[in-house]
Structures are given as C-alpha cells and as structure tokens.
Amino acid sequence: MAKTYDYLFKLLLIGDSGVGKTCVLFRFSEDAFNTTFISTIGIDFKIRTIDLDGKKIKLQIWDTAGQERFRTITTAYYRGAMGIMLVYDITNEKSFENIKNWIRNIEENASADVEKMLLGNKCELEEKRQVSKERGEQLAIEYGIKFIETSAKASIRVEEAFFTLARDIKAKMEKKLEASNPPKGGHQLRTSEPQKKPTSWLSRCTLL
C-alpha cells in the first residue's frame, strides 16, 4: 500500500484534567465539539492529515486517557513524541500554575528536542477569565515556546495552533534531514506477516 503522506508526526496533549484537551482534539480532528466527555474514555489518539507547503503531513495526536488526573502518565506515552501541546484553562488559575509541573514532567520523560506549544483554552469564557493573556505570553517566553489562546467550543484558533506546531516540527525535521541524521527506529508489530516469504533456512535448504 502506497503511503498517503510525506511525514507522520506524533503529537501529545498534556495538561490538567478538565482544561479541554479532548475537546481541542475533537475540534481539530473532526471539527466537532461535545461537552459530555466527563473524562477521556475510549479516546486513544486521533488522526488528521494536513497540507503544509505542498507536503502531506499525517498528525497522530494522542490524548492522555485520563492518566493526567493523578499524575500517572506513563513514560511510554512520551516515547517518540515530536510535538506537545501544553493546555491550560484561562478560567482556572491552578491549571495555569500546573503548566510548570507539566513542563518538568516533559523534561524528565520526553525527548530533549520535542517541540512544545502553550495553549490557553476556553478563551470564549472572557467573563470567567482568571489568567490574563499577558501572563500566558510571559510564561511562553520564559520557556522559549509559542503561545496561542484557543476555544475548542467556539472553534477559535485551534486549527492555527496545530498548523503552527506542525510547521515548526517540519522545519526542525528538514533541518535535521539536511544534516543527514538518519532517524533510529523500531517497528510496530502488524497483524499481517511480512510480504516476503519466510526465508527460514529450514523451508528451503537446497545446498544441504
């Protein structure tokens, strides 16, 4: 089967429970919004393929599966991640303060060159705002990452956020490719056996 994309990026969503990670994911992947998710049941990851400068980029975006609630995100979750969306809720001060803890968690577990971005979600709830846009910007500057305020509910700048992150990863990757650093890799196990006939030397050992 021919590949239908040029690049595959694994992205993660990180942040406190209830900041709207799953809603951001649904807005981006299905252009839908649903407030009935109490937690993240049954959602593993979502896929959306986007066009960037003539390249097809398949974004595989992973959700926390609720394991952020008691800070029990597996180290395995971070493996191979190329980009991370750090999400807080602008109406929840605590979720903003916790971004620092999440960044520490990322530094401990994710690859050192993972691309990060800060999202202040629920920006449609201006009247309930607890975290000013300036503080969001300031924090992003502190960590040298990009910042955007989004609303998954009102569909504000969610697209822009993911496209920005994807573009930055792509730029970084192309720079790396130029430096000809072949990526290391393992393999995911598939249902189908390899196409190649098993070359067990038992099956055909004419010499012997």
Added chain:
Amino acid sequence: MDNNQLPTKFDLIVIGTGLIESILSAAASRIGKTVLHIDSNDYYGCNWASFNLQTLHNFTVSKLETDNSDDDCLRIGNNLFDIKNFKTTWHFSDAQSNNPEETEISVTQEDLLAHSRRFNIDLVPKIHYARGDFVQLLISSNIARYVEYRSVSRVLTYLNGQLEVVPCSRSDVFANNKVSVIEKRMLMKLLTSLEKIEERLQDENQCKKSFFEFLKDERLSPSLIHYVLYAMARCENNDSVKQGIESTKRFLHSLGRFGKTPFLFSLYGSGETAQAFCRLSAVFGAIFALNQTSLKGLKTTDEKLTHILNGDQEIFAEQFVLGAQYAPQKFMKKLEIQQFISRAVFITDRSLLPSEQEHLTLLMFPPEEGKNLITIIEMGHLTGTCPKGFYLVHLTSKQISSPHEDFQHVVQKLFNHEDKEAPAILWSCYFSLPGIDNLDVCESLPENLFLCSGPDLDLDYDASIKKAKEIFIKMYPDLEFLPRAPDPEEIIIGDDHEAENKEEDKSV
C-alpha cells in the same frame, strides 16, 4: 492537583503495576469493568520496571507505611518479595590515567550521569519469540500500537573459549565457516524431523533421557550439540528431551517473521510493556493512581474482601488483584522464599563482539564451573536503552549463591580488563530478584482475592500471559480475554453528540 479523592466503588481494584496485574487491569477494563489501579511506588512496573541510570543507582526498596496502629484490617504488603543484595558500583579505574595516549577512553562518571535519562535499565529484561503467545496477544488485542520493537539481530554462544554466532537464518549458515558441510547436514536432518522424533520417542519410551544425552545419541558433533542445547533450546544439561524438543520447536517456529533471529525486544526497555497494558486500561476508563503511600489495608467480611483503606478513604470493590509483594503477611505461610534470580547489569564501552553494525545480541552462556546457564542480552543505543557509544549488558540466571559469585566467571572471561579488546565495565549493578514460579508461599486466600506472581526466569512473557489469563477466567469465566481494541477511526461518537453539535453550530 486539588482533587485527590478517588471514587469509592469499583468492580475491580488492582494493587501493583507489575506485568500480570497490568494485563488483568487492561483485560477487565476492556470488557467494561470499572477498575481502580494503584501502586505505592511513584513509577510503573513494580519489580518489572525500568529506570534511568540515576534512579537505579540510588534505588532503594520502597516500604509501605506500616506504623499505623489500625489493627482491624489486613495490612497490605510483605517483605518476602523484596529485591535483595542490591549493589551498584562505578568502575573508572586508575589505569586510564596511566595511559595518556588512550584519549578515547575519557568517559567519566559525570558523563554517564549527564546522559542518565537516556538509559532505560530493566530490572527484568525480556526477549519475545516472534510467534509466541505474547506477541500474538499484543497484535490481536491491538496493544501493539503502544510499543515498538526491534529484532534481536544475532544469537551468540560461548564455545571453546570464544564467542560464536549461532546460525539462525540461511544466510547465517552460509556465512558460518565454523560448521562443516557434514555438520550442516546433520543439523538440518535433526531440525527438520523434530516432529517425527517426538513421535518416535513416545513409542520408544525414551522420555526419561536428558536432551543432552539424546543429542549425543543422535551423533551430533560437540559444537552442534552446543548450538542446539544451549542457544536454541536454552536447556541445562539435565533438562528432559521433551522439554528440549519443545523449546527447539519454539525457536524454529518463530524464525523468519520479523528479522534474522526468532526474537524481539521492546524499544526503550521491557518496562514499557506493563505500561502499554496500563494505557489500554486507562483508555477504557480505568483510574490510575501511583505513589499511594498511605495504602493501609484490606477489610474482610465472611471470607471475602470488601474494601481497601487508602489514607482516610474506604474504597469498595467486588474483586481484588494484588501483586505478590502487596499480599498481607497473614497469607504467607513461609517466611522466606528459596529461589532467587541472579541479575547483573553493566554499562560497557564497546560490544562483546564488535562488528560493523550495531547489534542487539542474545548470548546464551553455557553452564560451566558448576554455574547455571546464563542469559546475556547486550543492547546498544538503537534499542533506546542507552546513549550512543555505550552498551548495556544484562545477565540473568537462576541464583546459586549470590549474583556476584554466579557471574564472576563470565566477567573474567568476557570483560577481562587485561585484554584490551574486551569491553570495559564502566558501571555495574547486581541484585537478586525473588523468583516466584508459583505462589505456594500463600495460604488459602479469600475467594475474591487474586495474587499475581512477579518476574520469572523465562526469556519471554508467555508464562506470565498464561497466568494472567488463568486469573481472568476465574474472575470473569464467560467473558473474552482482551478482544481487539478498536482503532481510533472506528470509534464513532453517538447521535446525541451530533445533535448537540448542530445546536452548537447554530449558536456560533
């Protein structure tokens, strides 16, 4: 996080995130059971975990709080299954400074610690048969999406004082100039007729023979016997012929699926595997809470467990699954376990058998000098378990006296520091893992409590899968064990969602 209170009613409470507990958590959650999965450690995996260098170097066996005086509950935890004889050492010899011209060996302890996070050091390194039950389960349950694998690229043995590549694939046979054409023929004849041999043995009632004697009777040359007995069948000298043939068949059956050898290793270390099952469990709604240091005890009524005490909370469930180390002391009829697994891990500066490409090596070191067969796995940076330029070497065997003594002869033969070609050990770690093949140390348990054994000596997880399945069947006799989880694109959010979505559109 503000909301630290856990819900208080579940179908199943799992304590411990070892492999078998994690499989059960996933299996129960997958069929719609509500699951609470907790661990007193702040990491996943219990005795099956992987650690970075810094963490493992400072590893101490964690203890549950036992000083509370609440005696009307069964205290959780026992010390039977603790890791013992744990010792780590840096080996930066002064010899380096005596050789100023050898600038290449300028690594220091600080250099290694600076890369600490790039190390993923397994307490229990496992290798999987490409067509074994574990790999089949990963694929059939769709858990394979959470972990990546690399093929073991060569199998070695130690023969006549040197390391030899064991021919696994046809090309290996061609490349192998240590085996004569006649020997190749003999080997082929044996391996292609194992089924027939099995039948014949039943007729002749020869089953009492050891596999070693059998191979000798088949008139295989000493080096062939060596390859088959130790490297393919992983047998000790007195293992039975039945066992030998079974494991040889297992080896052959897994050839030609994913790589040159029949074996796979999980990228970033074996500790990832338990986590993959935990992830599936969480995706299907299980609640995870690590670092639960105030886990106190279990409450029973009429021979059944009813709930656990976790801090101030009482949390109820129908069934309980506990890692063996969490079993209340009261259920332990013995005070000690006899069988331990000797383990050692080394960080080295080069491969045991350097070659142009980086290899992931499985070396079966034959029993000699009164020692047991030793499984050695050498992994380089491509496995995601150590930084480039270094190797991790894992040694595992059934304990005779102590890990140090059990492996001493191997260290002398393979890591002899007077031999400039041999790898230098930069850091070493020795420990004894409690070997629990069966839980005969336990008294009869409440009917809704199930204990999971810890790591075994097997190369792979197949026996652990079997144990998990047995417990699952006892808990949920009529339900399917880890049916295939749907792919994300197959999940369609229900109609009410769409209706709501339309409303949403109007309001915008």
